[in-house]
Amino acid sequence: MNTDIAIAILATAITAGTPIMYAALGEILAERAGILNLGVEGMMLVGAVSGFILALHTSNPWAGLLLAMLAGGFMALIHAFLTITLKANQVVSGLALTLFGTGLAGYIGKSYVGIRLPESFRAVPVPVLSDIPIIGPVLFNHDPLVYISYFIVPALWFLVFRTRAGLNLRAVGENPAAADSVGINVFRTRYIYVIAGGMLAGIGGAYLSLHYVPVWVENMTAGRGWIAVALVIFATWNPANAIWGAYLFGGLDALGLRLQTLNVTVSPYFLKMLPYIFTVLVLILVTRRNMLSRRGSPKALGLPYDREER
Amino acid sequence: MKKVGKKTLWALVATLMAALMLAGCGGSGGEEDKQAGPGEEEKFKVAFVYITSAGDAGWTYAHDLGRLYLQDQLDWVDASEIVENVPENPADAEQVITQLAEQGNKVIFTTSFGYMDPTINVAQKYPDVTFVHCSGYKTADNVGAYFGRMYQARYLSGLVAGQATESNIIGYVGAHPIPEVIRGINAFTVGVRAANPDAVVKVVWTNSWFDPTVEKQSAEVLLDAGADVIAQHMDSPAPQQAAEERGKLGIGYNSDMRAQAPGAVMTSPMWEWGPYYVETVQAIKDGTFDPTPTAGSLTYWGGLKEGLVKISDYGPMVPEETKQLVEQEKARIISGEWDVFYGPLKDQNGEVKVAEGQKMTDDEMLAMDWFVEGVEGKITAPQF
Known part of the structure; x- marks a missing residue:
């Protein structure tokens, strides 16, 4: 019985953590390029609603997923244009993007509220692997988007830390002037990663509307975009850490609910606070060990780059 | 300096754009044609x-x-x-x-x-x-x-749930532990036990009025704990979908949730x-x-008598016998002969709260802060 509960909590942690993880991975890319995008919540919602609408009309969740990525990318493009080309304040633009995205998603989704999706992403147990005791039901009895995330995380880690493109990306985020001087196109790099980040946020939103709760309801992300922003710091801008952080943050929710049926009561407000406490603790740790230069935030994060001010 | 001005301007434009967008969808639904024209009576x-x-x-x-x-x-x-x-x-x-x-x-x-x-x-x-x-x-x-008096409709839906459960465990996803929700859970449980004295109602609080993801997780937790019917005091159909995915049954809320989870929803208490x-x-x-x-x-x-609350049409899995029981109880409430919180009623510890022949007053019902016998869960806000 106890292992059953443990398995259920771990499996729920993965499903609850996956949408946050996608969004956080996207934000890691954008922030590695030096652009802070606080519009994650807005991009997720627009991804969720547009993916839902197309999936409803085509009866194909994959088509919906594709549109969710494009929609998330488009939202990010607005942020990129404002902050990279026009050099607007990134915090202001990001917050505006969240407000805009929340409103826009509510507006276009108005006539789709409460409709059931005929075809959604469903759990597909992986043959053989899902039969392994404990590990099988925890890791290999999920929907395709979870399996995709198993590949995306190492791929992004490899991209950021082991490829030339990743080196360029980090250079742009650390010191755009130096990157520019060695011939890296700072503007193009930033555009690419901000948009890619938006696409991942779009997937995060679509995970909710195309799989977890396959209906569209306004504000269905319920603040998960902000958890994703905190997760980026928790993960110290490293895609590989995002996976643990996402499962931890997702697992906390699941744990709190499960404790109730076991007659153990933990304050839900305390549990809701924990992700942010962890984030602050991680910030303190990395600063104290003076590792900011190696593991901490990209140096040029939040600063617009202007060639003439070089 | 000039540059800063430009940046700020653009940021402002973006914020305004967002604000307008919000106003556009959140604003008044005033329709032009409804306005009184000249000469027309206002x-x-x-x-x-x-x-x-x-x-x-x-x-x-x-x-x-x-x-x-x-x-x-x-x-x-x-x-x-x-x-x-x-x-x-x-x-x-x-x-x-x-x-x-x-x-x-x-x-x-x-x-x-x-x-x-x-x-x-x-x-x-x-x-x-x-x-x-x-x-x-x-x-x-x-x-x-x-x-x-949503509690009356909840009582009727409790009858449906009580007759449907085989595991004798019914899950209830609750929002916040306030009298309105507690009253609903109690009325539902009274209904469940009237139809099936062995059944219990397990409660999980989401501590939110609206968060589809957490609502679904809560339902899954209850299903894992053995529940085979999921009821809810939440707005979204997520708990019902969780029940449907596991091949279990459910009782919706607020709107006819058969539309979102036809395989699970037996009926939904609704407002009118x-x-x-x-x-x-x-x-x-x-x-x-x-x-x-x-x-x-x-x-x-x-309440039911005034038609302010009701239960929606039934899903195909609800047997004729249950429908008859509901009709009979509904008639009893509408006629004023009986209501849900008539004694004898015991609380979770078996203590008699309303004696036989007594009934709760409207004030007592509106301030309800205890669970009836048959509810498994805690009301008190946890201290950690």
């Missing part, structure tokens, strides 16, 4: 204040259906003015309600608990306008308080505000509206 304006968008498929949606019914029934009424997504803090709510009063609305319905004090405050300044507030406990000369809105607006126009409390602290607390 219509009786009725406005509604909503906590979320009418598209939430839940609480606000039910009120909005009532508004549309009102518009449809009384052609001398202009009920096109709605303000959605109004926060419950005094500053925002008072400003919105004041504005509606200024715009010449004769009746303003404020449809969330948190609007109670703002409504009372604004009403003092506009004695010619009638305000009607939903789910609160304060009235004034021009402020009525209304609500519905329309007739009350028609009746109230008519009474206000005729000058016969009296906000004096009649049921506890409420001006109006309608």
